[in-house]
Amino acid sequence: MQNYQVALIVGSLRRESLNRQLAGAVMRLAPDWISFKAIEIGDLPLYNQDDDAKPAAAVQRLRADVQASQALLFVTPEYNRSIPGVLKNAIDHGSRPSGQSVWASKPAGLLGVSPGAVGTAAAQQHLRNVLSCLDVPLMPAPEAFLQAQPGLFDADGGFGASVKDLMQRWVEHYLAWLKRHAD
Numbered sequence: 425m426q427n428y429q430v431a432l433i434v435g436s437l438r439r440e441s442l443n444r445q446l447a448g449a450v451m452r453l454a455p456d457w458i459s460f461k462a463i464e465i466g467d468l469p470l471y472n473q474d475d476d477a478k479p480a481a482a483v484q485r486l487r488a489d490v491q492a493s494q495a496l497l498f499v500t501p502e503y504n505r506s507i508p509g510v511l512k513n514a515i516d517h518g519s520r521p522s523g524q525s526v527w528a529s530k531p532a533g534l535l536g537v538s539p540g541a542v543g544t545a546a547a548q549q550h551l552r553n554v555l556s557c558l559d560v561p562l563m564p565a566p567e568a569f570l571q572a573q574p575g576l577f578d579a580d581g582g583f584g585a586s587v588k589d590l591m592q593r594w595v596e597h598y599l600a601w602l603k604r605h606a607d
Contacts, residue, residue: 428602431493431530432460435500435511435547442537442572447499449583450535453595458602460497463489465514476521483517487526490518495602496532496560502540502547512554519558528559531605533598535568537576543569563601568594 432451436443451460467482469475479487490496500507519525534551536544548569552562568591570576575584583591 426457428458428495428606429493430458430460430495430497430602431463431490433463433465433496433498433511433514435465435498435508435536437466437510441501442539442576443499443501443535445577445581446535446537446570447497448581449577450497450499450591450595452582453592455599458599461489461493463514465510468510468513468517471513471516471520473520479517486514486517490526490530493530494606496527496530497598498532498534498551498555500534500536500544500547500551502536502538502544505546506550507547507554511551515554515558525558527555529561531561531563531601533563533594533601535570535594537570537572539572541571543571545569561605563598566594566597 432447434441434443434447454460463486465486468486469480469482500511515527518527532555534548536547538544548567555562570587575586578584582588
C-alpha cells in the first residue's frame with residue numbers, strides 16, 4: 425500500500441488538548457505509506473437540513489476532505505459521558521443529505537484520552553453507535569481507553585514509556601484493519 429490517506433478527526437477544538445496530543449503521538453507511530461489529513465471541524469455551522477441544497481464552504485471542504493481519504497481515525501474526548509457536540513455536528517454534516525454520506529464504507533479506528541479513570545469508554549461507545557448506522561466499518565479490537573496521567577506523552581510529543589508498547593500494538597492492529605478494507 426502506498427499513499428494511503430487517513431482523515432483524522434479530533435473531537436476537541438482546544439489547541440493544547442490531550443486528544444490533539446494523542447493524535448500527534450499516533451501519527452508518529454505510523455509508517456511512511458500512511459498520510460494523515462487533519463479535518464477541520466471547528467468552523468462548521470450547526471447542521472440544518474434546510475442548508476443541504478446549498479452547504480457552506482466549510483461543509484463542502486469537510487465533505488471533500490473525507491471523500492479524498494481512504495480511511496478514518498476519530499480521536500475524541502469525553503464530555504458528559506458522550507462525544508462532544510462539535511464532533512457530532514461534523515458527523516451529521518458528512519452524513520447528509522440522506523444517501524450521500526461521505527463516511528460510508530471507510531474503515532475507522534477510535535481513540536481518546538480523558539482525565540477520568542475509564543478514559544473515553546462511554547464516548548467511544550456512543551461514537552460506535554453513531555458510526556455503525558452510517559456504514560462505517562469500525563475496528564472491533566483492541567480498544568484503547570487512555571487516562572491522562574503523568575508520563576502519557578514524552579517531552580518530544582511521542583508516547584511515554586508506560587504506554588508506548590500498548591499504542592504501537594494498537595497502531596499495528598489499525599494498519600491491519602486498513603489493509604483488510606483496502607479497495
